[in-house]
Amino acid sequence: MTDPVLVEVLRGDIVESVHRGTVAIFDADGKAMLEIGDTSQAVFPRSAVKAIQALPLVETGAADAYGFGDKELALACASHNGETAHVELARAMLAKAGLSESALECGAHWPSYQNATTALARAGGSPSALHNNCSGKHAGFICACCHAGIEHHGYVKAGHAYQEMVREAMEGVTGAAHNADNRGTDGCSIPTYAVPLRNIAHGFARMATGVGLARARATAAKRLFSACMAEPFYVAGSERSDTKLMETAPGRIFVKIGAEGVFCAAVPELGLGIALKCDDGAGRAAEVMVAAVLAKLLAKDEALAEKLNTLANPALVNWNGITVGSLRPAAALA
Amino acid sequence: MTDPVLVEVLRGDIVESVHRGTVAIFDADGKAMLEIGDTSQAVFPRSAVKAIQALPLVETGAADAYGFGDKELALACASHNGETAHVELARAMLAKAGLSESALECGAHWPSYQNATTALARAGGSPSALHNNCSGKHAGFICACCHAGIEHHGYVKAGHAYQEMVREAMEGVTGAAHNADNRGTDGCSIPTYAVPLRNIAHGFARMATGVGLARARATAAKRLFSACMAEPFYVAGSERSDTKLMETAPGRIFVKIGAEGVFCAAVPELGLGIALKCDDGAGRAAEVMVAAVLAKLLAKDEALAEKLNTLANPALVNWNGITVGSLRPAAALA
Numbered sequence: 108m109t110d111p112v113l114v115e116v117l118r119g120d121i122v123e124s125v126h127r128g129t130v131a132i133f134d135a136d137g138k139a140m141l142e143i144g145d146t147s148q149a150v151f152p153r154s155a156v157k158a159i160q161a162l163p164l165v166e167t168g169a170a171d172a173y174g175f176g177d178k179e180l181a182l183a184c185a186s187h188n189g190e191t192a193h194v195e196l197a198r199a200m201l202a203k204a205g206l207s208e209s210a211l212e213c214g215a216h217w218p219s220y221q222n223a224t225t226a227l228a229r230a231g232g233s234p235s236a237l238h239n240n241c242s243g244k245h246a247g248f249i250c251a252c253c254h255a256g257i258e259h260h261g262y263v264k265a266g267h268a269y270q271e272m273v274r275e276a277m278e279g280v281t282g283a284a285h286n287a288d289n290r291g292t293d294g295c296s297i298p299t300y301a302v303p304l305r306n307i308a309h310g311f312a313r314m315a316t317g318v319g320l321a322r323a324r325a326t327a328a329k330r331l332f333s334a335c336m337a338e339p340f341y342v343a344g345s346e347r348s349d350t351k352l353m354e355t356a357p358g359r360i361f362v363k364i365g366a367e368g369v370f371c372a373a374v375p376e377l378g379l380g381i382a383l384k385c386d387d388g389a390g391r392a393a394e395v396m397v398a399a400v401l402a403k404l405l406a407k408d409e410a411l412a413e414k415l416n417t418l419a420n421p422a423l424v425n426w427n428g429i430t431v432g433s434l435r436p437a438a439a440l441a
Numbered sequence: 442m443t444d445p446v447l448v449e450v451l452r453g454d455i456v457e458s459v460h461r462g463t464v465a466i467f468d469a470d471g472k473a474m475l476e477i478g479d480t481s482q483a484v485f486p487r488s489a490v491k492a493i494q495a496l497p498l499v500e501t502g503a504a505d506a507y508g509f510g511d512k513e514l515a516l517a518c519a520s521h522n523g524e525t526a527h528v529e530l531a532r533a534m535l536a537k538a539g540l541s542e543s544a545l546e547c548g549a550h551w552p553s554y555q556n557a558t559t560a561l562a563r564a565g566g567s568p569s570a571l572h573n574n575c576s577g578k579h580a581g582f583i584c585a586c587c588h589a590g591i592e593h594h595g596y597v598k599a600g601h602a603y604q605e606m607v608r609e610a611m612e613g614v615t616g617a618a619h620n621a622d623n624r625g626t627d628g629c630s631i632p633t634y635a636v637p638l639r640n641i642a643h644g645f646a647r648m649a650t651g652v653g654l655a656r657a658r659a660t661a662a663k664r665l666f667s668a669c670m671a672e673p674f675y676v677a678g679s680e681r682s683d684t685k686l687m688e689t690a691p692g693r694i695f696v697k698i699g700a701e702g703v704f705c706a707a708v709p710e711l712g713l714g715i716a717l718k719c720d721d722g723a724g725r726a727a728e729v730m731v732a733a734v735l736a737k738l739l740a741k742d743e744a745l746a747e748k749l750n751t752l753a754n755p756a757l758v759n760w761n762g763i764t765v766g767s768l769r770p771a772a773a774l775a
Contacts, residue, residue: 109443116701116722118625121635123485124701124722127461151457214760217559221551228562239760291452292765301455367450367458387721388450388458426548426573431626 110144111439114385114392118423118432125437126392128368128385130400131308134378135318137282139305141400143439146308149301150384151291155365157244158184158331159310162276163269164247165327169254173203180334181341182243186364188344189218189238191226196341197237200246204253211236212263213245213295220344241295243341248273248297263296270298280320280328281310294366304382307371311380315361315373332361332373348394348418352401355414360401364390370397374404391434395419399436444478445773448719448726452757452766459771460726462702462719464734465642468712469652473639475734477773480642483635484718485625489699491578492518492665493644494631496610497603498581499661503588507537514668515675516577520698522678523552523572525560530675531571534580538587545570546597547579547629554678575629577675582607582631597630604632614654614662615644628700638716641705645714649695649707666695666707682728682752686735689748694735698724704731708738725768729753733770 114126129144139146161183164170170180179200187193201207217224217234227234236242245262248269252259257268264270265287274285283302293299312318314332317325335342339353342363352362352372362372368385370393381400385392402415423432443461450458463478473480495517498504504514513534521527535541551558551568561568570576579596582603586593591602598604599621608619617636627633646652648666651659669676673687676697686696686706696706702719704727715734719726736749757766 118485118633118635121483121485121623121625123625123635124720126721149455151452151455212761214762216760217555221558224555225551225558225562228559229565231563289455291455291457292759292763294759294765296759296761296763299452301452301457385721386458387460387719387723387726389721389723392721425626425628425630426550427546427630428548429626429630431628 108145110386112437113143113440114395114434115437116432116434123432126385126387126389128383128392128396129304130381130383130396131305132379132381132400132404133305133308133312135309135312135316135380137309140379142305146305147303149289150304150307150369151299151301151367152307152369152371152382153293153299153365153367154186154241155363155369155371155382156277156307157186157363158314158328158335158361159277159280160244160273161247161331162280162324162327163272164251165330166323167251167255169251172254173200173250175200177334177337178341180331181338183247184331184335184363185243185342186240187243187341188220188223188347189234189240190220190223190344193243193341193344194237197242197246200243200250204250206249206253208235208237210249210259211239211242211245213239213241215239220346222345239295245295265290265298274298279324280313281306304384307382308380311371311373311382312378313380315375315380316378332375333358335363336361348398351418352398352415355418356405356411362397364393368393370394372397372401374401377404379404395421395434395436396440399440442479444720446771447477447774448729448768449771450757450766450768457766460719460721460723462717462726462730463638464715464717464730464774465639466713466715466734466738467639467642467646469643469646469650469714471643474713476639480639481637483623484638484641484703485633485635485701486641486703486705486716487627487633487699487701488520488575489697489703489705489716490611490641491520491697492648492662492669492695493611493614494578494607495581495665496658496661497606498585499664500657501585501589503585506588507534507584509534511668511671512675514665515672517581518665518669518697519577519676520574521577521675522554522557522681523568523574524554524557524678527577527675527678528571531576531580534577534584538584540583540587542569542571544583544593545573545576545579547573547575549573554680556679573629579629599624599632608632613658614647615640638718641716642714645705645707645716646712647714649709649714650712666709667692669697670695682732685752686732686749689752690739690745696731698727702727704728706731706735708735711738713738729755729768729770730774733774
C-alpha cells in the first residue's frame with residue numbers, strides 16, 4: 108500500500124516537492140474516526156510520546172515530592188529549544204534531587220533554536236547535556252529514580268528498572284507490545300519502540316479521557332496534559348509549532364512533535380487522540396498535517412479553525428524576506 | 442505514476458522512514474542510460490545548476506579579466522558553508538571589480554556550517570551577505586556585469602540583462618524552455634525554472650563532453666568543471682557531501698547539490714550526465730542516491746566504488762556517539 112500525498116511544497120504556483128504520510132484518529136474505545144494510509148504500519152513515535160513516558164514521574168509521587176508544577180511537568184514532556192529558561196529549569200529540577208547536569212546521560216548538543224546557539228557562543232559558552240532538547244525528560248527520569256530509590260546510573264539503558272517502568276506505561280496506554288523485537292535506540296539513548304500508528308492514536312485518546320486507564324494513571328495523564336497546555340513554551344519554545352498550536356487554543360488541544368515526521372495530539376473535548384507520520388521523516392510536513400487535521404476536527408469554532416488553517420498553510424520566505432512559495436495540505440487531507 | 446522508494450532510513454534493523462525519487466542518466470547525444478521514476482516531470486534544479494549559470498562569467502571574458510583561477514570559479518559554482526575561506530574569497534572577488542559586499546543582493550544568513558556559525562558568534566560577528574551560501578555565485582554575476590558593462594543593480598531580477606544571459610545558457614545547455622510559465626524565485630532571489638529532469642541530465646552530459654555546445658561554451662564548461670573538481674572545498678566545505686564525493690575521485694566526477702533534494706553530477710570519462718530528485722526534498726536522501734548511482738557507474742574501479750558505497754550507506758550516530766541506525770539505497774537503486 109502506497110500512502111497518499113498529504114502535503115505539497117510549492118514554489119510560485121508549481122509543486123516542487125511532496126510528502127506522503129499516514130494519519131490515525133481514534134477515540135478512547137478504540138474506534139477509528141479517521142484513518143489515512145496504512146495505520147497498521149509500525150512507527151517509532153520518538154519524542155512524540157514523552158507525555159506517556161513521563162507518567163511514572165507523577166505516578167511514583169516524585170513530582171509531588173519535589174514540588175514540580177506545570178512548568179517542570181511540561182519540560183519533562185518537552186523537546187525544548189535549549190533557550191535559557193529551558194536550561195535553567197532542567198538544572199533546577201536536578202538540583203531538587205541534589206544532582207547536577209553530570210547525572211544526565213542524554214549527550215550534549217548545541218541548542219535546537221539558532222538564536223539560543225548564537226547567544227551561547229557569543230557568551231563564550233559551550234553546549235552541555237542541559238541544552239539537549241531532551242534534558243527535561245531526562246531530569247524527570249532521574250528525579251523519579253531518586254524518589255523511588257532506584258539507582259539512576261544507566262537509567263537510559265533498555266532493561267534498567269526505570270526504563271521498564273516507562274515500557275510498562277507505554278504498553279499499558281497503547282495496548283501494543285514493546286520488546287526487543289521492535290526496539291531501537293533514540294537520539295538521547297533511551298529505547299524507542301516501533302508500534303502501529305493506530306495504537307498510538309488510541310493511546311492518546313486514553314490519555315486525554317482517562318478511559319481504559321487505572322485511576323491513578325488517568326489522574327497523572329490529565330495532570331501532564333494540563334501542564335503542557337498551560338505552559339506550551341516549556342514543551343518546545345520560540346517559533347516552534349508545538350508551542351504555537353497549543354497557544355492557539357489554550358487548554359483545548361495537546362500536541363507533541365517527534366523526530367522523523369511524527370506528531371501526536373489529543374482533543375480532550377472530543378475525546379480523540381491523533382497520531383500521524385510523514386513517511387519521509389520531514390517535520391515541516393508533520394506540522395502541516397497536524398494543523399490541518401486539528402482545523403478539521405475543530406471546524407465548528409470558525410475563528411480557531413482559521414488560525415489552525417493559517418498554521419497548516421505556511422509561507423516560504425527567502426533570505427531577502429520575499430515570499431517564494433508555501434506548504435499546503437494536499438487533496439487527501441483537505 | 443508513483444516514483445519508487447530509493448532510500449531507506451533504518452533505526453536498528455527497522456525501516457523508520459523512506460524517500461522516493463527519480464533519477465536520470467543521459468549521454469550527450471540525448472540517449473538515456475538509466476531512468477528511474479518519471480523523469481519527464483519538471484523539477485526546479487535550484488543550486489545544482491550553478492555551473493551552468495556560471496558559463497557567462499567565463500564566456501564574457503570576465504573570469505580572465507579579473508584573474509580568476511580554480512578557487513574563484515569553484516566558488517562561483519558553490520553552495521558554500523560560509524567558512525572563513527569562502528567568505529574571504531567572495532570578498533576578494535568583489536574587490537577585483539572595485540566592489541564590496543554591499544553589491545550582493547542575495548540576502549544574509551548565518552553560515553550553513555554550524556562550526557562556522559558558532560565561531561562567528563563567538564568572535565562577536567553577525568552574518569552578512571558574504572556568508573550566504575550563494576555569495577560566490579553572486580560575486581561572479583556582479584563581476585561579469587562589471588566587465589561586460591552591464592549595470593549590476595537589480596542583477597537578481599528576472600528580465601535583467603545578466604539574468605537573460607543566464608537563462609539563455611540554461612536553455613542552450615538543457616534544451617528546455619525557460620520562461621515566465623515555469624519560473625520561480627530561488628532562496629537567493631534569482632529566477633529558477635522547473636524543467637524535465639531528463640533535460641538536466643542531458644545538459645550535464647553536454648557540459649562534461651562539450652558535445653552539442655558551441656566551441657567557446659564547451660571550453661568554458663570544461664574549465665568550470667575542472668575548477669570544481671580541483672577545488673572541491675570551495676564548492677561546499679567541511680563535512681559536505683559535494684566536497685567528499687569529488688575528493689573521492691579527484692578530477693573524475695563532478696557533483697553539485699541543490700535545495701529540495703536535487704543532485705546533479707557528471708562522469709566525463711563515461712560521457713554521462715546525471716540529474717536526480719528526491720520527491721520530498723530531503724538532501725540526506727539525494728546524497729545517498731548520487732553516491733549509489735556513481736558507485737554503480739564506476740563499479741569497474743573497485744576501490745573507488747567501495748568508497749562511494751560507504752558514502753551511500755551513512756551511519757546515523759546519536760548525541761552520545763552511539764550508532765543507532767543508517768541510511769541505505771533501496772532495492773530500486775541497488
